Amino acid sequence: MSRKLPRSFYDRPTLTVAQELLGQLLVRQIDGERLSGRIVETEAYMGPGDEASHARYGPNSRAATMFGPPGHAYVYFTYGMHYCFNCVTEAEGSGTAVLIRAIEPLEGIERMRHLRGPRVAERDLANGPAKLCQALEIDAALNQADLTGDALWLETGSAPMQIKTSPRVGISRGREHHYRFYDAASVGVSAHPKY
DNA sequence: GCAATGATGCACT
DNA sequence: GTGCATCATTGCG
Numbered sequence: 001m002s003r004k005l006p007r008s009f010y011d012r013p014t015l016t017v018a019q020e021l022l023g024q025l026l027v028r029q030i031d032g033e034r035l036s037g038r039i040v041e042t043e044a045y046m047g048p049g050d051e052a053s054h055a056r057y058g059p060n061s062r063a064a065t066m067f068g069p070p071g072h073a074y075v076y077f078t079y080g081m082h083y084c085f086n087c088v089t090e091a092e093g094s095g096t097a098v099l100i101r102a103i104e105p106l107e108g109i110e111r112m113r114h115l116r117g118p119r120v121a122e123r124d125l126a127n128g129p130a131k132l133c134q135a136l137e138i139d140a141a142l143n144q145a146d147l148t149g150d151a152l153w154l155e156t157g158s159a160p161m162q163i164k165t166s167p168r169v170g171i172s173r174g175r176e177h178h179y180r181f182y183d184a185a186s187v188g189v190s191a192h193p194k195y
Numbered sequence: 196g197c198a199a200t201g202a203t204g205c206a207c208t
Numbered sequence: 209g210t211g212c213a214t215c216a217t218t219g220c221g
Contacts, residue, residue: 043213052213054206061206079214080203086213099213130214170213190214 003155007071007148014089014096018044019181021087022160026103028136028152035111035136037103037126038157040186043168044179045086047095052174055095065144067095073152075133075143082130085138087147087154101169101180102127104188105135112136128190161185 005024010017019042027036045053045066054076059067065074066088074086074097086097103126105112112125112135126132133139138152147153160183167175169190182189 045213054213057207076213077204078212080205080212082203082214084213101213128214168213172212 005154010070010087010089014044014046017089018042018098021098022163022181022183024157025155027155029150030137033108035108037105039100039103040188041102041182041190043099043101045097050174052168052171066097067093071147073142073145073147075138075140077140083133083139084129085133099129101129102188102190103132123187127188
């Protein structure tokens, strides 16, 4: 039986998808081995009208993937050395996506540690958007990858204990929107707000 | 525990 | 030239 989330999961309002992604499993298959983790933190990016989104300048840029069909990966490169992973949402042309900010490692932990470094504590393997990309070997080659394919996908997990919201992390514009969602019961969230 | 800072590539005001 | 949807390390307490 397949627990893989279908494309219809992503073809819904972005804020809905962002919340329902909490507790689901992010799965990466490398050489037949499963690496997976439970999603505990997401952020919604709401399209061309969102001042904090790469989509704010339209589809003529690295953000083009976000304007494609839902259920695909948007992987971008930033700060000269890091990748971050998003799920494209809503209808083609909407320019919307959900950033996966943190997971709790479940399967393939030894391989993740090899990818991240020998001295990294388990809870620090993937508790940040660039960390989880490194732990799951997600890079530019997976940009536009089909999330219903066999390299990278999501599966039904368990409901989060306690959903909280906050402003998004690491942005300077659009702070008034609380588009970050996280499971407050998890130790794996990347940044604890000070409110 | 915390704050400050350097690393490093690329798209764009 | 500037500013990133970031992280590891350092220095201090």
